[in-house]
Amino acid sequence: MGLFWVVKLLFLSLLSLNILSCFSSQGENFSKFGYPYIRRASTFSSSSSSSASSSGRQNTFDYIIVGGGTSGCPLAATLSQNFSVLLLERGGVPFSNFNVSYLKNFHISLADTSPESASQPFVSTDGVINSRARVLGGGTCINAGFYTRASTRYVASAGWDPKLVNESFPWIERQIVHWPKLAPWQKAVKDSLLEVGVSPFNGFTYDHIFGTKVGGTIFDKFGRRHTAAELLASGNPAKLNVLVHATVQKILFDTTGKKPKAVGVIFKDENGSQHQAFLSKRLSSEIIVSSGAIGSPQLLLLSGIGSKAELKRMNLSVVLANKFVGKGMSDNPMNTVFIPTKNAVEQSLIQTVGITKLGLYIEASSGFGQSSNSIHCHHGIMSAEIGQLSTIPPKQRTPKAIEEFIQNKQYLPHEAFKGGFILEKIASPLSKGHLNLTSTNIEDTPSVTFNYFSHPSDLRRCVDGIRMMEKIVRSKHFSNYAQCDDVSMEKLLNMSVKANVNLIPKHTNVTASLEQFCRDTVITIWHYHGGCNVGRVVDSDYKVLGVNGLRVIDGSTFNNSPGTNPQATVMMMGRYMGVKMLRDRLGRTAGV
Template sequence: MAKLRSLNLVPLQITLYSLCLFLLFCICLCKENAGHSAYGYPFIRKASTFSSSPSSSLSGVDGGYDYIVVGGGTAGCPLAATLSRNFRVLLLERGGVPFTNVNVSFLGNFHLTLADTSKESASQFFASTDGVLNSRARVLGGGSCINAGFYTRANPEFIRKVGWDEQLVNESYPWVEQQIVQRPDFAPWQRAFRDSLLDIGVSPYNGFTYDHIYGTKFGGTIFDRFGRRHTAAELLASANPHMLTVLIYATVEKVVFDTSGKRPKAAGVVFKDENGNRHHAFLSRNVQSEVIMSSGAIGSPQLLLLSGIGPKPDLEKLNISVVFDNENVGKGMADNPMNTIFMPTNRPIKQSLIQTVGITKLGVYLESSSGFGQSMDSIRCHHGIASAEIGQLSTIPPKQRTPEAIQAYARNKRNLPYEVFQGGFILEKLANPLSSGDLKLVNTNPEDNPSVTFNYFSNPHDLRRCVAGIRLAVRVARSKHFAGFTRLDRPTSEKLLNISVRANVNLIPKHMNDTASLEQFCRDTVITIWHYHGGCHVGKVVDGKNRVMGVDRLRVVDGSTFSASPGTNPQATVMMMGRYMGVKILRERLGKDAGV
């Protein structure tokens, strides 16, 4: 019996867990595909199956599309689904579908997609010129397929500042929530984090709510009780299947314009399929037909530039014909900087992503995560959701996070004992960074990343808030509520400390009273939480109805139009925005009685 008790049962548990996930995935896939195509819905197909419009007339063609939505992401899917209730819609997505991707579909594999840098990955790796490693979605459903799943609405002040119709906003959020949002299974680590936040004065306790309220709360999630992810792609179930065509592996190269009139007007798009063949898709002759960009904060300004809308000198350098000279395209790019503190634990703990949040009046948000993937090899390779490989964990300063440094880091970690990968994180995120940068093309290939600069902490106010946030995070980490997880005997503590230092883990800073030291800690450990925005600002690139200034029949509907990231996580508001703008457009054409 003693020998039996001493057996290491972890590999067996992992095998059983993986088997259960696989069986559940197969069951869910069978249910999804019942009566649908191989891609989940009958209107989804590969780009290579598309037949270009019979005419190349830039004035539009009879039988063309009422709307061409470029980007099947967090905003694009609900937007296309809504518009298709009354009009013919073509949705173009450069990636594949999420439904059969196990790394996307299950919480336990969350980190694997972010660490996958292959061309087939649902995320596309990029590094800003600041040296911070980052990811952008490349899959139907967009960022909702690769994020940590947290669902929370925007700050009411954000809605008022944008100028949206509050009644329609409050109708559009539930449209999303009823289809894909769940109440989370509140994990023990998250309970301790909640109690710690309240102890340090991040109050009141607001319980479970989608609303953005000062204090401590736990919000929604797009992971169900089985750990299965539900994405914006599932919002396509609300579409009219006879009016919507979704093409996957369709990479849009540019918007085509008719320049025969007083103002250029969008006539269609040019895109390449998965085999590299080029196609043209055109709008109908109706003057209200539109191309709508929903390619995200990186993709939309990039595509505007590729289409000839942007700073004339920059476009001419790349021999791009200038359609409209606008110096503001790609400007005002911002990313919410995040810093983390790793807390080694005395035992393996249940994996949890973001569930609880502390919304402070200091302009910082506090969040937490625990546990990692189920595979030991996976853990050693990727260090859960916070690996140096994906830019989430390293004491290596950003400018030194070279490919060579990352490879060396990954090699060294393979020889570390399991204990170093056992623990959780306290995350501190700046709410509304004042520091900003820009986006510029490096070439005319739409599949390549543009050059992006965020200028983290270039505004001193951002740095002061980061220091305040780190001090709060440390107080949380030292709370009595985490003692049961983190209390270690002295030999074990020393062992963990040594190996954590060797692993370049962000532990509690040593000099908490030294502001200059904490400022350096902020600079050296800055990472992203993937909430970048801007590049197509309202009033500078698009008007109050999100129509691109200087041209006709072209809009932008996504986070590139935001001057701030809404709430503690933008996905709820971006999905709501897709629904909201779809309803607004239908009402513009059909009146308030539009059937949506």
Template sequence: MAFLLSLFRYLFFCLLFCLSLCKEDPESFSADFHRYPFIRDASDFPDGGHSYDYIVVGGGTAGCPLAATLSRNFNVLLLERGGVPFSNVNVSFLRNFHLTLADLSKESASQFFSSTDGVLNSRARILGGGSSINAGFYTRANPEFIRKVGWDEKLVNESYPWVENQIVRRPSFAPWQRAFRDSLLDVGVSPYNGFTYDHIYGTKFSGTIFDRFGRRHTAAELLASANPRKLTVLVYATVEKVLFDTSGKQPKASGVVFKDKRGYRHQALLSNDIRSEVVLSSGAIGSPQMLLLSGVGPKADLEKLNIPVVFDNVNVGKGMSDNPMNAIFVPTNRSIKQTLIQSVGITKLGVYLESSCGFGQSKDSIRCHHGIVSAEIGQLSTIPPKQRTQEAVQAYVKNKRNLPFEVFRGGFILEKIASPLSTGDLKLINTDAEDNPSVTFNYFSHPHDLDRCVAGIRLAMQVVQSKYFTEFTQVDRQTTEKLLNTSVQANVNLIPKHMNDTASLEQFCRDTVITIWHYHGGCHVGKVVDRENRVIGVGRLRVVDGSTFSESPGTNPQATVMMMGRYMGVKILRERLGRAAGV
């Protein structure tokens, strides 16, 4: 009887565990709440009577480590427009990576937007920011990038491990990734640098924020390092604008106005200490958008929308850039395990090669997909991006069911251009902070970017044709020809059709350009913020995120953006407290 009772209890708790994995409740703090007692819903915010030393706008990859660090010594309010990631299974598990990016609802952890270039994209809308919706790859910036932005290298090298020791793992190296690594070396992307976080020419594999169970660990978990008595985190808090005191010679930030999910507005104010600050960490889209909404930006543009001008700066929203990515499909005749990015080839051509695989293994599944939704849409026939209407996308989704199963069994070689020279801008469409602004990246407007894309595609095809990949995928010439014929008949760009024709490859680059979500700019150092990230022309306001970058750091930016949050937090504390800073 005791045995049966124990067995029943065991099965009961197994059932509860399984149910908890299947549950998706973005408003629940799950069992992690005890680690984050300072997280509350914005609708519970008590108006009046309390001020803060720092108000951080945006609980993303930079905002979370920044707020956690500042709270060691000061009262900090962190405002995040989305919910928490801890109990959201679409965010938490590697196997569901694609679902959040494909979710267009207002409750999604990602907010869909399309640039004026016609390329589909996403911006994070959840605590943890991009680290809650990305592919998880963790690798540091090129040391030259650190020197170029003028950061203290000693503090940088202390800040990276602070992040890594909390949420970064060494991945279990998958067979597909091994074949990709061997193929990179076979075509000359050498030397082999093994496992390392460092950015080094050649081939390597690096860290991940997914653990061995496929569970994601986001920047939100860095909040566990905060002083719980000095940090308040409000979720579902959409900041509408920064408030300014304009009574002195220079306008200075005094607080923010934010809206909760019920539509009620609240004010959060800075303390009277002149060193208290509002810090924008809303990302490369959100931070320039917030400056414009608050009256900092080009005077003519602000006046068109009846936004009171606080400071006229024509550079806000300028210099927007996105690293263009193009993909080559690799079919396989063998069963493969799903993997996201683990290996990378860092070339001297100015391109990076990465790979993912293992999505859409079910022939009959109506949701059969490649997992990287932008990569799949990038293969949309020969329709240039600007002509990718909603009807065109819907037609593709419908017609892809008629494609052979081989099209959905395999993976992609992803080719990303480093430091693109093509740039665009960001402008407000209206004054609603919840709406996307108009964003233009001008992909391949600079001829050097197009030249590098062609070189990268040629190299990617060499990787695909390497003996290591062909032996691993077990794909014969007949299957390859079938796919090529499918590409022509179904008018999809699974692989380039004329490898020796430069003009054809240039067209392939233009037709299949997609994003790898590494966009940046809009608040450049020296134009919008100074070397200490203070906003030029106004007081008590900084920007700490990728909007200040003129290039995306390393092959993937999340490591450097999280490090930046910690780095700037320590710098601010040391500036204010000297050796007394408790970090």
């Protein structure tokens, strides 16, 4: 090792002593995974100060980020280049979780409802069961892995600097994104999309452009997932501190000035012990909430920012009245059909996408749960164990219905485990909903309403999508691949009920029937957003309106979900805003 590196390592070690003194030397860290700055929350030594306005705080940081998810990880890594950062994540680490780490276990991770699971189920008031991430790396740990950028139009509408956007996407891609080996099912869907007119073929591309394409993936050639948590490796170890199993209860404010100022947070560790962490005295120090479309508006409300009526109903003190917190919630509705095949097909998640001019996207998955002999067989993203009882209308997808299906799944006909799905997602739904607190416990998921298909435009586009899926199924390329002549229509219909999978409706020329089909079979593609929208809750720099020292940087600020799948843009947003904030403070010479 050269003298330069010896001196540099010594310097970084000395720099880190001041921050690491906040942590107990007895606690476990995650050096074995290459992340020595990740620790359990219980290792954090609470400040001796009990008041948010007290002087002599011990545990102070230039930035406190609440939520180590899709945006929080790249944001923390970037800001730590020049400033001290405390990243607080309520879940654990993904590195040794085999259900998270491998494509073949994708469906099992989503079906896991244990308290230690990386995914936390919740049921919207619409009756659609959904999942929230509860792990370092956020949604990148439990999603289908598809990586595709936002369109240039979306970037312009968000007011982002295109040059910095085009620098931030590759920063993500160099670290965790791969090109997929196209699975046979995905190739058949690709060829069929082109046959029915979703053209041109744009090849392998990250770009969001009309036509059919193959996108990137965060699964490598071995089927191993690479998540936003790995972006933390780009952080400055002398200034970056990550606590897992750290559940933030509320944000603390100094209310003595003209505007409330965020000064710290209260959080609980994995043992239930309470801790406080505070911002440093630097003028531009900030708390940044990156807890997602459910967690971010929930935390603002529990911290006293929201509708006066809502806060009064929950007996919470009002720090700042803003009636828009938790409003404008939206989820892109998804409807699917199952295509049985004679032979088992290779597992695949989203690789091919058709970006249509009808305002909908066509995607596909295949090959999950090939054996019908085990009660643990799953149907991938349509697994009933995650609530997607797709032949049962939403309001009837009860816990009892799910449990009965799990118990009976071992008796399904073997055709139910051969084949794959074609999916259609409505782009930029006009149907909007809202979020409300159900308790003052941050660990209780709020009541969420998405109002699927309440706007007629969304329903019309769904009908168009079902008709397009029928064309794909009947196309020459696809029918040659997926033919299943030895299965009678009666058997298929019976199978679809037992397996809770949808087949193409028999009469796709009857609009009213298809509208009902859309309503009855709607599920989620986990692209919910809103609740802290730009212009209503935050400004164009994602600073919370009416408050100093507080931002929200995640998908809760979106009016529409970007691209066909949002994870690329949300990660880019974390990197983008980190660089922008450093440049705003330090000029163009910021060390990024």
